[in-house]
Amino acid sequence: MSEQAGTEPRAPVQGAAAALEGALPAGISSAMDLRGHVRARCDVVVIGSGAGGAVLAAGLAEAGHSVVVLEEGGAYTKADFDLQEATAYPQLYQERGTRATADMAVTILQGRSVGGSTTVNWTTCYRTPERILSHWRQAHGLEFSEESLRPHFEAVERRLSIATWPEQNANRNNQTLGRGARKLGWEASPTRRNVKGCANSGYCGVGCPVDGKQAMHVTYLRDLVAAGGRVLADCRVDRIALTPDGGRARGVEASVLDRASGKTTGATLTIEAKVVVSSAGAIHTPALLIRSGLRDGPVGRRTFLHPVVGIGGVYAERIDGFYGAPQSMASHQYIDRGPDKMGFFMEAVPVQPMLIAFASGQFGAGLRGMMAQLPHLSVLIGLAVDGLLPGDEGGHIEVEGGAGDGGGRIRVHYPISAALRDAMAAMHEALAKVQLAAGAKSAFSLHREPVQLQSEADLPALRSAPYGALEHGIFSAHQMGGAAMGKDPARAVVTPSLRHGRVANLFVVDGSVLPTALGVNPSQTIYGLAHHARTAVLAATREAG
Amino acid sequence: MTTPREAQSGAPASASRRRLLQVGLGGAALLGLGGLGFWLWRPHSARVAPSDLKALDAGAWQILAAVAACICPEGKGFPSADTIGVASRVDALLAGLHPTTVSEIRQLLGLLENPASGLLLDGRIGSFSGADSETQAKILAGWRDSDIAVKRAGFKALSGLCASVYYSHPDVYAHVGYPGPPDYGNVRRKEAGAAPAAPAGPTAVPAEGAR
Numbered sequence: 134m135s136e137q138a139g140t141e142p143r144a145p146v147q148g149a150a151a152a153l154e155g156a157l158p159a160g161i162s163s164a165m166d167l168r169g170h171v172r173a174r175c176d177v178v179v180i181g182s183g184a185g186g187a188v189l190a191a192g193l194a195e196a197g198h199s200v201v202v203l204e205e206g207g208a209y210t211k212a213d214f215d216l217q218e219a220t221a222y223p224q225l226y227q228e229r230g231t232r233a234t235a236d237m238a239v240t241i242l243q244g245r246s247v248g249g250s251t252t253v254n255w256t257t258c259y260r261t262p263e264r265i266l267s268h269w270r271q272a273h274g275l276e277f278s279e280e281s282l283r284p285h286f287e288a289v290e291r292r293l294s295i296a297t298w299p300e301q302n303a304n305r306n307n308q309t310l311g312r313g314a315r316k317l318g319w320e321a322s323p324t325r326r327n328v329k330g331c332a333n334s335g336y337c338g339v340g341c342p343v344d345g346k347q348a349m350h351v352t353y354l355r356d357l358v359a360a361g362g363r364v365l366a367d368c369r370v371d372r373i374a375l376t377p378d379g380g381r382a383r384g385v386e387a388s389v390l391d392r393a394s395g396k397t398t399g400a401t402l403t404i405e406a407k408v409v410v411s412s413a414g415a416i417h418t419p420a421l422l423i424r425s426g427l428r429d430g431p432v433g434r435r436t437f438l439h440p441v442v443g444i445g446g447v448y449a450e451r452i453d454g455f456y457g458a459p460q461s462m463a464s465h466q467y468i469d470r471g472p473d474k475m476g477f478f479m480e481a482v483p484v485q486p487m488l489i490a491f492a493s494g495q496f497g498a499g500l501r502g503m504m505a506q507l508p509h510l511s512v513l514i515g516l517a518v519d520g521l522l523p524g525d526e527g528g529h530i531e532v533e534g535g536a537g538d539g540g541g542r543i544r545v546h547y548p549i550s551a552a553l554r555d556a557m558a559a560m561h562e563a564l565a566k567v568q569l570a571a572g573a574k575s576a577f578s579l580h581r582e583p584v585q586l587q588s589e590a591d592l593p594a595l596r597s598a599p600y601g602a603l604e605h606g607i608f609s610a611h612q613m614g615g616a617a618m619g620k621d622p623a624r625a626v627v628t629p630s631l632r633h634g635r636v637a638n639l640f641v642v643d644g645s646v647l648p649t650a651l652g653v654n655p656s657q658t659i660y661g662l663a664h665h666a667r668t669a670v671l672a673a674t675r676e677a678g
Numbered sequence: 679m680t681t682p683r684e685a686q687s688g689a690p691a692s693a694s695r696r697r698l699l700q701v702g703l704g705g706a707a708l709l710g711l712g713g714l715g716f717w718l719w720r721p722h723s724a725r726v727a728p729s730d731l732k733a734l735d736a737g738a739w740q741i742l743a744a745v746a747a748c749i750c751p752e753g754k755g756f757p758s759a760d761t762i763g764v765a766s767r768v769d770a771l772l773a774g775l776h777p778t779t780v781s782e783i784r785q786l787l788g789l790l791e792n793p794a795s796g797l798l799l800d801g802r803i804g805s806f807s808g809a810d811s812e813t814q815a816k817i818l819a820g821w822r823d824s825d826i827a828v829k830r831a832g833f834k835a836l837s838g839l840c841a842s843v844y845y846s847h848p849d850v851y852a853h854v855g856y857p858g859p860p861d862y863g864n865v866r867r868k869e870a871g872a873a874p875a876a877p878a879g880p881t882a883v884p885a886e887g888a889r
Contacts, residue, residue, distance in 0.1 A: 216859030219767075219846035229774045231839070237831035240838075334860065342862040395774040455856055486856050487846035496749040496822075496837045497815055501756055504845060508855040533778065542776045581822050603830045 157201065157365060160358045161208050161247060161350070164368040164389040167400045175199040176674050178385055178406040180370045180421065183249015184656050185643035186412030187349035187357065188289065188663035189670060194360035196667075198674055201363045201404055202354070203385070205417075206246035207392045208366035210350070214340030218487035221339035225253050227416070229395075234528070235544045238602035239438060240491070242610045243414065247366050248350035250414070251656060254610070255337045255460040256326040256346055257480070258295045259653035260286045261661065264469070268521055273648040274620035275629055285664040289657065292356075293327040293347040302333060304457025307481045309446060309511040311462045313571030314479070319466035324480075326458065327656075335456040338483055367392050368402065371539030373409055373425040373639065382409040382639045388539055397540070407677035408638045408670060411616075412663075415645040419530040419615035420543045422626070422641075429635050430626040432616055433530035437520040437650040438547055438609035442557050443482065443492060444564035445503075446511040446573030453508055454484025460654075467563060468518065468652050475522060475556035477515045478652060479564060484512050492606050494579055503577075513567060515560025520614065520649030522552055527650075530615055549607075554600045557607070561595055579606035611655050616645035630669035631662065638673055642666045721791055721807040728766055732773035733780050734787075739765050741787040742836070744807040748814045749837045750844035756853050759844055767843045786832045790821070799826065 156173035158166075176198035179186045186202055194200045207224065214221065222230025225246045232241040244250030261282065269275040289295070300323045303311065314321035331345035344351045354364055367390045374383045389400035411418045419433035464479040482488065486507060493503055503510075519527050528547030534540070549557075561578055565586050568576040578584040581604060584595045598605075618641075619625025622634045627646055633639040642663045644655055651658055725743045727736035734742065743765035752758035759765070772780050789795050796802045800820055802813070809817065821833040844850060851858045 211862075216862075217846065217848070219843070222842075222846075223771055223774060228776075228779075229771055230842075231771070231775065231779075236827065237834045332862070334862075336859060339859075342859075393774075486851065486854055487842050490841040490845035491838050493841075494822075494834070494837075496818060496841065497751055498753070500749070500841060501751070501754065504854045505754075506855075542778050603827075603834065 157363055159363060161354065161364040161366065163208055163392070164365045164400070164402070165392060165398060167389055167402065169400060171400065171402045172405070173201065173402065174405045175201045176406065176678070177201075177408045177410060177670065178203065178404045179410045179412055179642075180385060181249060181412035181414060181417070181643060182247050182349060182354060182364055183244065183412060183414060183643065184251050184349065184659040185663045186410065187248070187251070187353040188660050189410060189412065189642045189666055190362055191353040191356040191360070192664070192667035193670060193674065194357045194362035196671055198671075199361070200357060201365060201406075202357065203368045203370055203387055203404070204247050204249075204364060204366045205369040205390060206244070206249075206366065208247040208350075208364070209252070209340065211340070211342055211344050214336075214342050216334075216336045216339050216342055218339060218485055221253070222487065225340060232545075234547045235531075236546075236602055238549065239440060239545075239547050239607045239609050241416075241438070241545060241612065242608065243416065243612055247354065247364055248348045251346075251348040252340060252350060253338050254348075254654075254656055255483070256328055256458070257324045257460045257463070257654040258290075258293070258327050258657040259325065259651075261658045262652055265649065265651050269648060273617070273624070275618065275648070277629070282661055282665065285661040286657065288664055289660040293352055293660065294329040295325050295327045295347075295657065298323050298326045298328075298458060298461045300462070302458065303461045304333075304335065304454060304459075305450075305452045306454035306484055306511045306513075307458070307460070307462040309448075309452070309571040309573070310464060310479060310481050310513050310567060313567035313569070314464040314466065316570040317566055319464055321462055321464040321466075324461050324463050326461065331458065333457050335459055335483055335485075337459055338485075338488075369397075369539050370413070370421060371424065373411070373421065373427065374403070375425065375636065379426075380636065382406070382636050385409060408640065408674045410640045410642050410670060412641075412643040414643050415612035415615050415647075416530060416543060416545060418641055418643055418645040420532050422616060423530070423532050424539065424541065427633070427636065427639075429633075430622060431624060432626050435520065435526055435614045435617055435648070436528040436530055436545065436547065437613040437647070438528065439516040439611040439613070439650050440519065440547075440553060440557070441514050441516050441608040441610065442560050442564075443512050443514045443579050443606060443608070444561060444568055444576055445493075445579070446513070446568030446571065446576045447506055448509050448511060448573055451508045452484065452511050454481075454511055455486070455507070459483035464567075465652070467559065470556075470559065473522070473552075474559075475525070475552045476518045476652065477556055477560050477563075478518070479513060479515050479560075479567065482512050482514055484510050492579055492608070493583075494581060494606050495583070511568060511571070511573065513564050514608075515557075515564055516611070517553055517556040517560065518650050518652040519553065525550060525552060527614060549602045557600045557605075558596065561598070561600075562592060565592065565595055580604060611644075611650070613644045613647040613650050613655055616641045617648040618646040619648060631666040632669055632673065638677055640666060640670055640673070642670075721805065723807045725760065731766070731769050733775075734769050734772065734784060738784050738787045739769060741791045741807055742768060742840075744814065745787075745790070745818070745836050746840040746844070748811060748818055749840040751811070754853075757849055759840065762844055762847045762849060764840050764843050768839045771839065771843070783835065786828075786836065789828070789832070790817070790836075799824075799829065
């Protein structure tokens with residue numbers, strides 16, 4: 134890469150094919166076939182192929198620009214998905230499915246393949262709620278409204294076939310949530326899902342076997358490829374290359390990864406681009422900015438996780454929660470718990486053996502006894518809405534080993550605040566009530582020593598149980614923040630157009646721009662914001678051209 | 679790694695314990711003790727490590743195999759962790775992780791095994807792998823409930839790896855009443871014995887039903 138030092142990008146080349154001819158293969162391909170040092174040039178290089186990168190990249194390619202999307206994970210199709218958890222988590226998730234906060238308190242599920250987390254998410258889609266947009270207007274100087282975002286949401290809803298999943302199709306695990314909540318007089322509604330021809334298999338989390346889920350690799354990335362764009366898998370961006378004055382991005386420098394070992398093959402790439410977009414997600418985008426020396430603003434800070442806790446229910450009848458759309462009912466009864474309280478919402482999970490065995494935190498005969506009841510188990514979760522309370526700064530991202538090399542380990546630090554502990558206790562109680570109201574013979578927590586409940590009379594034991602790091606299972610499937618958007622450069626990394634505050638031809642288009650958690654599953658907000666960002670990125674590409 | 683914010687957030691009664699917990703897996707000097715023990719001690723194990731280990735060496739593999747047998751014990755018809763090959767499967771998984779993480783796992787296994795750290799931290803005599811299964815279970819429960827961050831986090835890491843690998847193996851499915859994933863007929867690559875019949879559970883919903 135030293136041969137690149139100090140050189141300026143050459144004059145722009147018209148058209149995708151001309152810019153890239155001879156350098157990179159067309160369509161979606163693996164970088165593992167590349168040898169030595171490869172140089173390529175394009176209009177826009179997008180780092181990451183998930184909810185943000187894919188929606189943005191497709192729009193840019195359709196507007197006639199040459200676009201290269203780089204993805205550190207592998208490229209897969211439905212034929213690769215054997216629906217075994219033992220295959221899927223190492224293959225399709227970050228850190229082979231073992232990602233956690235540095236103190237091991239929060240298990241982090243995050244996708245890592247072409248399509249990003251959309252390849253493995255549970256399909257739940259919501260528009261950004263007005264109460265969040267209103268908070269952003271008041272506390273973060275953002276001017277988004279339901280009306281201003283509507284065209285973007287409508288566009289992605291059409292492309293991704295986002296629609297309400299009929300309640301009669303809910304599996305019995307989700308039915309327990311609906312039934313229990315309503316019996317308590319609480320709100321519960323079917324979710325909307327991005328599916329078309331869904332087989333109701335229950336395997337969204339391990340790669341959809343029928344392409345029913347309208348994940349990025351079967352939708353926007355296909356649009357991208359149809360318009361001449363390229364996706365290069367197994368390719369980790371080590372840093373964003375900047376001009377000597379640091380005012381503009383020149384492109385990216387990347388390493389090819391061997392898919393099996395996860396180690397670098399020795400092949401490297403330099404891609405020069407008019408515009409660089411980081412869509413690497415709320416953990417890797419801040420890490421990449423830090424590695425690139427872009428420490429402007431609160432980069433890597435205010436990381437939010439929608440921290441999750443769970444409660445199991447044991448039913449006399451079969452639940453078979455391993456089958457059927459994993460997440461199709463939700464209750465937002467406690468989304469607002471008052472001005473000083475962290476709110477939460479409740480959903481369901483796939484009750485598949487690896488996920489449940491891990492989540493239980495038990496071992497030995499106790500774990501075996503719980504697992505032997507698997508077909509009769511319901512598992513429901515509460516997700517805490519972090520980042521809204523004054524002083525709730527969430528967590529932060531650290532890159533070990535300093536800047537430059539892409540090989541430094543990324544660490545997520547997430548202290549458990551008093552407000553979150555209170556929310557976790559409240560989530561446990563609400564979920565236990567739902568399970569019992571829905572007819573569970575018993576309910577149990579995921580504490581080190583599970584709290585067992587036969588009736589609401591046992592709730593005091595749950596209330597007096599300890600809450601906090603490594604006291605019980607805590608999970609995150611929603612990573613947000615770390616490169617927040619906003620108007621004030623001291624408090625934001627990117628502008629409301631998602632343009633970097635200092636580097637004019639650098640954009641961040643992923644969940645890291647969210648200034649707070651959302652109180653709903655974040656995928657559609659990211660799709661919508663990426664659609665919104667198309668205009669500004671197109672303008673920047675033309676400006677640079 | 680403890681920020682002022684974290685320290686303030688603990689309830690006063692348990693503040694000192696919470697501070698301990700916040701040290702975290704990677705930041706604990708205790709791990710160094712595990713590394714030391716690892717070099718000085720050879721596990722007491724009749725298990726023979728495979729020759730094609732990818733991340734661990736034979737000693738660490740033997741400790742891990744003892745941990746796996748304790749996390750996922752044989753009995754009530756369930757196969758043993760050795761039969762499932764839990765330690766070797768965890769070894770293969772670890773090979774894909776960051777080298778620093780692998781090094782921490784090795785040190786953790788050393789800390790668990792080392793009689794010196796066992797005496798110091800758990801008040802026990804002898805190595806982990808040399809203990810009977812009842813004692814091993816007590817040691818692991820002691821780690822799970824410990825006030826020392828690295829032990830509690832270490833229990834979570836080791837037990838989580840073993841339980842995940844064991845319960846995701848098709849040979850265990852029947853024992854937990856899981857019929858396994860249905861076969862959609864489009865799978866290229868499938869482990870032997872991992873293709874159960876289509877489930878009796880919910881079946882296809884017409885595409886238009888989703889509208």
